[in-house]
Amino acid sequence: MQQSNAAAAALYDGGRGSLHGAGNAATDAGDAVMARWLQSAGLQHLASPVASTGIDNRLVPNLLMQGYGAQSAEEKQRLFKLMRNLNFNGESGSEPYTPTAQMLGGVALSDGPYSPPDFRGDFGAGLLDLHAMDDTELLSEEVLAESFEPSPLLPEDTRMFQDDFYPVNSKREIGEADFDASISLPMNESDNSTREHNVAKIKVVVRKRPLNKKELAKNEDDVVSVSDYAYLTVHEPKLKVDLTAYVEKHDFCFDAVFDENVTNDEVYRDTVEPIIPTIFERTKATCFAYGQTGSGKTYTMQPLPLRAAEDLVRHLHQPLYRNQNFKLWLSYFEIYGGKLFDLLGDRKKLLMREDGRQQVCIVGLQEFEVSDVQIVGEFIEKGNAARSTGSTGANEESSRSHAILQLAIKKHKEVKEGKRNNNKNEERSGKLVGKISFIDLAGSERGADTTDNDRQTRIEGAEINKSLLALKECIRALDNDQIHIPFRGSKLTEVLRDSFVGNSKTVMISCISPGAGSCEHTLNTLRYADRVKSLSKSGNPRKDQPPNPAPQANKEVSSTSTSSLPAGAGSENFYDQREVKAMDIGRKFVDKESSFYSSAADVDIDLVNGREEKVLGSALMDKERFELKNSCNGSTSQNVNSYSQNDNDERMQKVPSPQRKRSSDIDRPANFMKRDSYGSDVLTTSSKQQSTENYNTIASGSRLYEAETFPDKNISAILEEEEALLAAHRKEIEDTMEIVREEMKLLAEVDKPGSLIDNYVTQLSFVLSRKAASLVGLQARLARFQHRLKEQEILSRKRVPRQ
Numbered sequence: 001m002q003q004s005n006a007a008a009a010a011l012y013d014g015g016r017g018s019l020h021g022a023g024n025a026a027t028d029a030g031d032a033v034m035a036r037w038l039q040s041a042g043l044q045h046l047a048s049p050v051a052s053t054g055i056d057n058r059l060v061p062n063l064l065m066q067g068y069g070a071q072s073a074e075e076k077q078r079l080f081k082l083m084r085n086l087n088f089n090g091e092s093g094s095e096p097y098t099p100t101a102q103m104l105g106g107v108a109l110s111d112g113p114y115s116p117p118d119f120r121g122d123f124g125a126g127l128l129d130l131h132a133m134d135d136t137e138l139l140s141e142e143v144l145a146e147s148f149e150p151s152p153l154l155p156e157d158t159r160m161f162q163d164d165f166y167p168v169n170s171k172r173e174i175g176e177a178d179f180d181a182s183i184s185l186p187m188n189e190s191d192n193s194t195r196e197h198n199v200a201k202i203k204v205v206v207r208k209r210p211l212n213k214k215e216l217a218k219n220e221d222d223v224v225s226v227s228d229y230a231y232l233t234v235h236e237p238k239l240k241v242d243l244t245a246y247v248e249k250h251d252f253c254f255d256a257v258f259d260e261n262v263t264n265d266e267v268y269r270d271t272v273e274p275i276i277p278t279i280f281e282r283t284k285a286t287c288f289a290y291g292q293t294g295s296g297k298t299y300t301m302q303p304l305p306l307r308a309a310e311d312l313v314r315h316l317h318q319p320l321y322r323n324q325n326f327k328l329w330l331s332y333f334e335i336y337g338g339k340l341f342d343l344l345g346d347r348k349k350l351l352m353r354e355d356g357r358q359q360v361c362i363v364g365l366q367e368f369e370v371s372d373v374q375i376v377g378e379f380i381e382k383g384n385a386a387r388s389t390g391s392t393g394a395n396e397e398s399s400r401s402h403a404i405l406q407l408a409i410k411k412h413k414e415v416k417e418g419k420r421n422n423n424k425n426e427e428r429s430g431k432l433v434g435k436i437s438f439i440d441l442a443g444s445e446r447g448a449d450t451t452d453n454d455r456q457t458r459i460e461g462a463e464i465n466k467s468l469l470a471l472k473e474c475i476r477a478l479d480n481d482q483i484h485i486p487f488r489g490s491k492l493t494e495v496l497r498d499s500f501v502g503n504s505k506t507v508m509i510s511c512i513s514p515g516a517g518s519c520e521h522t523l524n525t526l527r528y529a530d531r532v533k534s535l536s537k538s539g540n541p542r543k544d545q546p547p548n549p550a551p552q553a554n555k556e557v558s559s560t561s562t563s564s565l566p567a568g569a570g571s572e573n574f575y576d577q578r579e580v581k582a583m584d585i586g587r588k589f590v591d592k593e594s595s596f597y598s599s600a601a602d603v604d605i606d607l608v609n610g611r612e613e614k615v616l617g618s619a620l621m622d623k624e625r626f627e628l629k630n631s632c633n634g635s636t637s638q639n640v641n642s643y644s645q646n647d648n649d650e651r652m653q654k655v656p657s658p659q660r661k662r663s664s665d666i667d668r669p670a671n672f673m674k675r676d677s678y679g680s681d682v683l684t685t686s687s688k689q690q691s692t693e694n695y696n697t698i699a700s701g702s703r704l705y706e707a708e709t710f711p712d713k714n715i716s717a718i719l720e721e722e723e724a725l726l727a728a729h730r731k732e733i734e735d736t737m738e739i740v741r742e743e744m745k746l747l748a749e750v751d752k753p754g755s756l757i758d759n760y761v762t763q764l765s766f767v768l769s770r771k772a773a774s775l776v777g778l779q780a781r782l783a784r785f786q787h788r789l790k791e792q793e794i795l796s797r798k799r800v801p802r803q
């Protein structure tokens with residue numbers, strides 16, 4: 001035995017030598033590789049030194065090579081290093097891992113062009129990660145109310161960032177002169193409400209992009225006309241049954257409508273800028289862009305964080321905040337196919353976990369402190385590059401993912417200079433004051449990809465479906481001060497969970513393409529936006545009024561909110577005048593039961609409207625289907641607003657308001673109509689007929705309806721099983737590691753003089769049985785999952801193809 005151990009030790013040392021060459025630096029680099037490897041598998045905690053085993057690490061190689069699947073030299077190298085990290089001899093031999101060559105405190109970087117001044121999300125961030133925990137704690141009011149002194153650490157001169165990344169030129173001179181007097185108001189609830197009164201809790205705006213080259217080349221007409229600040233009309237080219245062409249007008253009204261001449265700067269000023277001061281008052285704001293692929297979501301969203309960061313930094317330098325030790329932090333990640341990836345951390349897969357207080361933590365997400373606005377632009381560029389050249393490597397994929405950039409203001413403890421270096425963790429953690437999330441959503445039409453041939457595409461489509469529906473539901477719920485916020489409806493809403501409770505502000509920018517070829521998608525986008533706004537409380541002051549029982553056909557649902565009236569039209573409600581109460585109800589009424597679906601009440605025209613049916617389809621549950629059957633009884637018109645008998649008052653809000661209605665004439669073919677270029681007209685008509693047929697079939701509960709909805713449910717189940725499989729796999733590895741430790745102990749014991757071989761044999765037999773059981777359990781789960789995938793594949797082939 002002693003001999004074999006000596007040989008093992010030699011092998012181990014030799015292995016290390018051959019793996020790393022000579023020297024400790026190389027060994028540490030190996031540790032880093034191993035740590036990264038573990039982190040990529042979601043097992044970073046296993047890399048933490050274990051100082052309690054009391055095992056000689058020279059024994060490690062004996063175990064590594066035995067039956068744990070390390071086949072290739074590379075795998076064996078990894079296992080060597082893994083075992084070394086386990087630190088069986090109880091010494092803290094391995095340095096804490098640093099994820100990249102980036103150094104803290106502004107020290108130069110060695111592996112990339114970016115030089116963030118600081119970063120968070122160190123390797124090894126786990127459930128008890130301070131950063132994650134601190135994020136969930138809001139500042140107490142006393143903290144904000146502290147008196148201030150000028151901080152010697154902050155530069156007096158607030159250098160303004162010149163926007164040279166984007167075609168937006170900030171011409172504003174910003175400095176002390178721009179100091180917003182409102183910010184210096186004392187911080188208490190009543191003042192808070194006074195200050196918040198001019199910022200709507202939810203704001204829905206539309207941005208129309210210009211016709212692009214492709215559309216111009218195809219001679220496509222611009223079918224969207226913006227008549228004033230808040231109104232727009234879609235002129236939908238259609239064909240009658242006798243093939244006579246006509247144009248159907250659809251009028252919409254939102255909080256603001258930006259036409260193709262509006263600049264990014266103006267969009268910022270109208271949407272995000274008013275929210276910025278509230279971030280310092282414990283607000284969690286969300287700004288997202290919704291729309292079909294190519295409608296301008298990214299074009300619109302990209303400059304916003306930059307401008308926001310500029311303003312946030314400016315506020316940080318205001319006298320009120322200068323001494324508060326506030327810092328601005330940035331993170332950027334992506335949700336792709338229901339999984340999270342760090343766009344500023346080499347697309348590392350991130351794990352979402354709930355802590356003991358049901359607060360969501362994104363484990364491992366890197367967060368960077370930004371004191372210089374210029375760096376924000378670099379981060380955005382870096383993140384965007386990671387997004388479009390990610391694992392799939394195609395630009396196409398960017399429209400299938402949700403990108404989320406978060407800017408957070410945190411309050412940090414004052415750290416004395418002398419202690420600074422010893423206390424990095426504390427220095428980097430801070431209490432969240434407020435934050436703003438910018439979300440570039442997946443292309444809205446991607447949710448309709450559930451009928452694609454490729455299973456992966458279908459699963460992704462279903463996930464997009466779910467998230468878009470869930471997002472809408474959460475926004476509605478939070479605006480209605482509902483106790484139940486259905487954030488569990490999707491990964492996206494779960495991630496944004498803390499933005500749905502307490503003080504929150506939401507801006508939705510609906511991006512639309514003006515071309516006739518995109519008309520159907522444009523209408524779908526506008527309808528989605530319309531529902532976000534019109535079904536919310538602040539979006540509809542007439543919520544409590546009796547509904548109009550006779551909705552008109554062929555009229556779009558104009559936003560029923562007087563708050564959506566144009567500013568110039570004397571609407572005192574353009575901004576939400578309600579007193580916004582701080583309601584951190586989400587923490588008190590945690591939705592454990594995932595009753596998301598029961599609150600998703602607006603199953604209306606979407607379901608009879610070909611494309612939108614798919615957008616919503618995945619998340620519909622029986623209750624909604626039942627309501628749908630009741631509510632749509634006998635109606636075949638696409639634009640009819642039908643409501644079920646048992647609808648709640650939210651549904652009633654959709655009754656069009658006469659004062660908001662505008663002409664919806666049926667025009668003869670005019671400027672907007674070009675016969676030749678409207679080959680899709682016939683399609684539109686036929687798709688509408690198909691919709692009607694679908695609807696009729698749906699209403700009668702036929703097989704077609706089931707065929708359309710069942711697979712989506714199935715896909716959701718598959719996604720859940722996939723998560724469970726991955727969790728089981730991780731657990732199996734953890735168990736194996738535990739068993740390895742026990743085996744090491746056994747070997748150590750049996751090597752001691754006078755040890756009993758019988759004990760060794762019995763215990764080894766027991767340990768090996770456990771190891772086998774753990775493997776068999778995982779294999780069984782894997783087989784079940786494989787079976788489920790096959791089943792889904794067969795089902796999807798049987799599905800009735802959509803026209």
Ligand SMILES: Nc1ncnc2c1ncn2[C@@H]1O[C@H](COP(=O)(O)OP(=O)(O)OP(=O)(O)O)[C@@H](O)[C@H]1O
Nearest residue numbers: 209210292293294295296297298299300398399443
């Ligand atoms: N308002 C606008 N003015 C000028 N060009 C625009 C505008 N909006 C979008 N574009 C251009 O249209 C193209 C598509 O825009 P963008 O990439 O932002 O679309 P998207 O909705 O983000 O698409 P995807 O969902 O596929 O990511 C880009 O070339 C962009 O520069």
